[in-house]
Amino acid sequence: MSTPLLHVDHLVKRYTRGVFDPTVTFSLEADFTIDRPQIVGVMGPNGSGKTTLFELITGSNRPSAGRVWVNGQDIHAVRPRERDRVAIHYHQSYQVREFQRTRPPFLMQHASTPSPLVHLFDEPQFNTQDGYIGFMLDFFRRLRAQNRLVFLCLHPNERYHIEILRECCECFIFVQQGRLAHAETLAALAQDARVQAYLGRLAPALAAA
Secondary structure: OOOOOEEEEEEEEEEEEOOOOOEEEEEEEEEEEEOOOOEEEEEOOOOOOHHHHHHHHHOOOOOOEEEEEEOOEEHHHEOHHHHHHOEEEEEOOOEEOOOOOOOOHHHOEOOOOOOOOEEEEEOOOOOOOOOHHHHHHHHHHHHHHOOOEEEEEOOOOOHHHHHHHHHHOOEEEEEEOOEEEEEOOHHHHOOOHHHHHHHHHHHHHHHHO
8 A cells, every 4th residue: 555645644733812721712623635646726715724734734833633744754753944845835925934843853854855745835826917827837737747746725816716726726625714625626616505605706617617
C-alpha cells in the first residue's frame, strides 16, 4: 500500500477566550486523505477556516489535536526552516507564511524532500489582463505534472472565478464554520444548500459547471 501524498488525520484547531474558564470561540475539524497529485479547489465564506486549514497543513499553525502527514512525514515534526520544502502556503500576494517553533530545531526532523510536494494558493489575485490567468493555470498544471498536490482557494465574486475552478480543479472542498464538505465535481457541490447560499447569484453558474 502506497503512502498517501497528504493525510489530514483527525485534525482539530480550537481558539479560545479566557484563561481560567476558557470558552471556545472557533473550532476547525478536518479528516481526509489525498493519495495522488491533483488540483483541489477550495471555497468558503470569510472566517470559515480556510486559511487556518492551510496554515495547519504547512505547519505554521499548531493543531489542538491530530496530525498532518505529507508523504508520510509529520509536518509539525519537521524543522521550521525546512517545512517549506514539504508544503508551502502562498497567501494572496504569494508571500510565504512564517513558521512557529515548538521545540529546538536540533530535536526535530530534516525535511524528507528537497522541494515542496504540497502547494497551497490562498485567494490569489487573478489579473484578467495580458493572459495572466492562463499563465497561472499553466503553472498549476505544471506543478501537478511534477507530481505535486495543488490547493487553489478562491472566494468567487465573479463568474470567471467559477470558470477558473471548473477548468483546472479535479475535486473540491467547501469550508464553513470550521467544517469541510468534499465533492468530486462543482455540480455535486452545488447540491449543498450552504454552498448555494454562499454563492448567491453565482450559484447557477456552479450548477452548470
